[in-house]
Amino acid sequence: MDLSQPNLSAYPALIHAFARARxxxxxxxxxxxxxxxxxxxxxxxLVVENMAAFERAVSADFGHRSAHETRAxxxxxxxxxxxxxxxxxxAWMKPKRRWASMWFLPxxxxxxxxxxxxxxxxxxxxxxxxxxxxxxxxxxxxGNRVLVKMSEFTPHTGELMQSLxxxxxxxxxxxxxxxxxDVAEAFSHxxxxxxxxxGSTAVGRHVMRAASENLTPVTLELGGKSPAIVGPECxxxxxxxxxxxxxxxxxxxxxxxxxxxxxxRAQERAFADAAQRAVEATYPTLADNPDYTTIINARHRAxxxxxxxxxxxxxxxVRVLHAExxxxxxxxxxxxxxxxxxxxxxxMQEEIFGPLLPLVPYDTxxxxxxxxxxxxxxxxxxxxxxxxxxxxKVLDHTVAGGVTVNETILHISQEHLPFGGVGPxxxxxxxxxxxxxxxxxxxxxxxxALLNGMFLFKPPFGKRFESLIKLLLK
Numbered sequence: 115m116d117l118s119q120p121n122l123s124a125y126p127a128l129i130h131a132f133a134r135a136r137x138x139x140x141x142x143x144x145x146x147x148x149x150x151x152x153x154x155x156x157x158x159x160l161v162v163e164n165m166a167a168f169e170r171a172v173s174a175d176f177g178h179r180s181a182h183e184t185r186a187x188x189x190x191x192x193x194x195x196x197x198x199x200x201x202x203x204x205a206w207m208k209p210k211r212r213w214a215s216m217w218f219l220p221x222x223x224x225x226x227x228x229x230x231x232x233x234x235x236x237x238x239x240x241x242x243x244x245x246x247x248x249x250x251x252x253x254x255x256x257g258n259r260v261l262v263k264m265s266e267f268t269p270h271t272g273e274l275m276q277s278l279x280x281x282x283x284x285x286x287x288x289x290x291x292x293x294x295x296d297v298a299e300a301f302s303h304x305x306x307x308x309x310x311x312x313g314s315t316a317v318g319r320h321v322m323r324a325a326s327e328n329l330t331p332v333t334l335e336l337g338g339k340s341p342a343i344v345g346p347e348c349x350x351x352x353x354x355x356x357x358x359x360x361x362x363x364x365x366x367x368x369x370x371x372x373x374x375x376x377x378x379r380a381q382e383r384a385f386a387d388a389a390q391r392a393v394e395a396t397y398p399t400l401a402d403n404p405d406y407t408t409i410i411n412a413r414h415r416a417x418x419x420x421x422x423x424x425x426x427x428x429x430x431x432v433r434v435l436h437a438e439x440x441x442x443x444x445x446x447x448x449x450x451x452x453x454x455x456x457x458x459x460x461x462m463q464e465e466i467f468g469p470l471l472p473l474v475p476y477d478t479x480x481x482x483x484x485x486x487x488x489x490x491x492x493x494x495x496x497x498x499x500x501x502x503x504x505x506x507k508v509l510d511h512t513v514a515g516g517v518t519v520n521e522t523i524l525h526i527s528q529e530h531l532p533f534g535g536v537g538p539x540x541x542x543x544x545x546x547x548x549x550x551x552x553x554x555x556x557x558x559x560x561x562x563a564l565l566n567g568m569f570l571f572k573p574p575f576g577k578r579f580e581s582l583i584k585l586l587l588k
Contacts, residue, residue, distance in 0.1 A: 120300040128297070131289045132304050135232045135259035138286050144229065145257045147204040153254050153287050154200040158193065160282040161247065164274070165189055168243050171270040175242070177408040177445045183364055184243070191527050192247040198529045198546055199255040206255065206550045209559075217586065220563040227554040229257030231307035236298060236321065238313045239267035239410060240367045240467075245312050245335075246275060250288065252549025258308075259287060263301045266294045267410060299324065306330050308553055312369070313337075314465070315538050333542030333552055336535050337465045339373040340492040342522065343482050343508060344385065345499025346378050353498040354388035357471075358435075360496070360522025362393065362449055365407040366469040367414075370494035370516070370523050373466050374455075376482040379475035386433055386451050386473065393435040393449045400436050401444040408445040409468060418447055418468040421461040425472075430454045430461075479504060486512050493539035496522050515539050 122129060145153075161168070168189065173179040209224045233253040237246045246262050253260045262279070264272030269292070276290040283289075291301065302309065302321045305328040311321045312335040325332045342360075344353045360372050377385045397406050409415045422432055431453040441448045449469040455462050461472055476482040486495070495514035497505060505519055515535035516525045526533055526545075534543030544552045562568075570582055 120296070120303055122300055122303060125293075125297060125300045128291060128300055128304060131261055131291060132232065134286055135261060135289065139229070139231050139259045147207060150203050150207070150255055150257055151200050153283075154196055154203070154251065156282045157247065157251060157254060157288075158196045158200070160278050161189065161193055161196065164278060167274055168271070171274045172243060172268070174270040175239070175268040176410055178404070179364070179407045180405045182405060183407060187363065188241055188244040192244050192251075194527070194529055195248045195251040195545065195549075199251045199550070202547065203255045203550070206547055207257070212558075214560070218560075218566070221566060222561045222563075224559050224561070226557045226559050227256070227551070228557050230553060230555055231258060233258045233260045233553055234301060234304060234306040234309040235260060235262045236301065236309070236311040236313065237262060237264050238369075239265040240364065240369070242268040242271040242275075246290075249310050249312075249333075249544050249549065249553075252544050252546075253308075253310075253553040254287065255550050256553035258553055260289070261301070261304075261306075262288065262290045263298055264290060264292055266292070266298075303327065308333070310542075310544070310552075311335070318540070333534070333544060334540045335369070335533075335544075336493065336538065336540040337369045337467070338490055338492045338535070338539040339462075339465055340370055340494040340496070340514070341486050342372040342375045342496040343479075343486070343498065344375060344377045344381070345497060345501065345504050346479060347501050347504065348498045350381055350384050351388045351391070354385055355392040356498070356521055357496070358389050358392040358396070358449065361471050362396065362406070362469055363523070365409055365446065366449075367407070367410060367467055368523065369467075370526055371467075372471070372494075372496055372522055373492070374462070374472040374474055376474050376476050376485060379477055382453065382473055382475045386453065389449075389451055389471070390433070390435040397436065397449075400438050400441045400446055400448055406446060409447055414468070415445065415447065418466070418470060421459075421464075421466065421470060422450065422452070424460045425452050425455065428456060428459050430456075430459065479507065483508060483511050491515075491535075491537040491539055493535045494518070494523070494525070513537075 169181045169184045172184050207227050209226045212223045214221045214223045235249050250260055264275055272292045279288045279290040302324040309325050309330050310333040315336045318334045318336045322332050342357050357372050397403050400406050426432055433451050435449040447469055452472045455472045491513045493515040495517050497508045497519050518525045529546040532543035532548035533545040534540050
């Protein structure tokens with residue numbers, strides 16, 4: 115993404131869509147709860163009535179994506195988000211009473227949620243349906259107009275989303291825009307009232323810089339290297355099975371996939387053996403297996419294979435976890451563990467975003483925690499173990515966007531938990547009520563009582579004021 119200021123006049127579709135959204139919002143600044151439920155109902159119908167079409171579109175974009183994964187990882191959580199917002203939006207949008215300071219009674223205070231206006235959402239390619247619809251549900255529940263920029267790497271899903279948005283939202287509540295990286299850059303320069311971006315940390319920096327020109331607040335859902343820690347008391351087979359599930363789903367092309375595993379030094383070989391058993395049991399074949407997803411495109415396949423070549427050249431031990439021949443010809447990459455890794459290897463410097471899993475041995479749990487803390491704060495962290503004091507130590511002494519204990523990736527599917535990163539893995543959060551509040555201005559309001567004592571604090575100041583201020587400052 116170019117850092118220079120784009121000429122927005124070169125993108126008339128963007129300008130027209132934004133101007134329409136701004137004008138439409140000006141005509142209806144505070145939609146009532148029934149109107150918001152109706153918009154969310156339209157979004158739900160968009161999903162329910164077109165599930166098969168979405169499955170086909172996403173699979174076409176990947177070359178092959180498991181229909182089961184699309185249903186479980188995109189359709190189901192998207193519907194959960196939409197239905198949860200429909201169910202709770204009436205309560206979310208009600209003013210919330212707060213205690214007034216005792217010195218100002220009988221005044222009262224409240225927080226009054228208010229739509230921000232026009233929200234922009236930039237969608238990545240790895241979960242193009244979910245990562246459009248989940249934030250969209252929060253933005254619509256909050257009463258906003260929304261522009262959605264789909265990824266150029268998922269053209270089939272983007273075109274489907276654009277046509278369905280026009281059909282299900284003839285009033286323009288949602289407008290979907292397509293185009294390459296230049297369009298995405300121009301999109302990020304529009305003067306939105308809030309902009310949500312999901313993608314890499316590197317691009318996130320450019321998006322934040324572009325948004326800053328308009329003082330547009332941003333929610334950045336980025337990534338990084340999310341660790342899985344296998345506790346010293348953990349059953350290796352169970353941990354390996356769950357970690358490989360999180361690593362293999364969508365072929366590892368998941369922002370919260372386990373990026374590397376910290377494993378007790380004496381159990382490193384046992385973990386690799388257990389990981390291979392888990393993969394072979396889950397995927398009897400790979401090349402023609404409809405449940406194992408293709409790497410999105412040739413560029414990303416080359417990137418992942420480059421990580422392996424670089425690691426091998428620097429002394430790593432690479433173990434492919436499936437013996438089937440001909441996997442590469444299918445556009446897939448077999449799950450692979452990499453041992454003897456060092457910090458100088460690219461596989462340990464960059465987010466992997468694929469089915470490659472480095473193993474990092476440790477001697478004590480404190481060493482594992484120190485290893486995590488010496489690196490940028492991750493989007494997710496996973497701990498496997500049964501000792502509560504160990505779990506508490508990891509939770510208390512590491513910082514990550516979200517955590518799942520004794521499983522992987524499931525915290526993202528909990529609509530009552532905010533989802534977001536911290537530091538290099540992102541800022542801000544959404545999902546459920548957190549998403550509603552992200553896309554709202556939570557306006558604080560002070561209501562003065564008819565009878566009040568403020569006259570006691572106004573000039574001319576004298577002894578009465580001095581006595582009162584001494585009482586307040588005690």
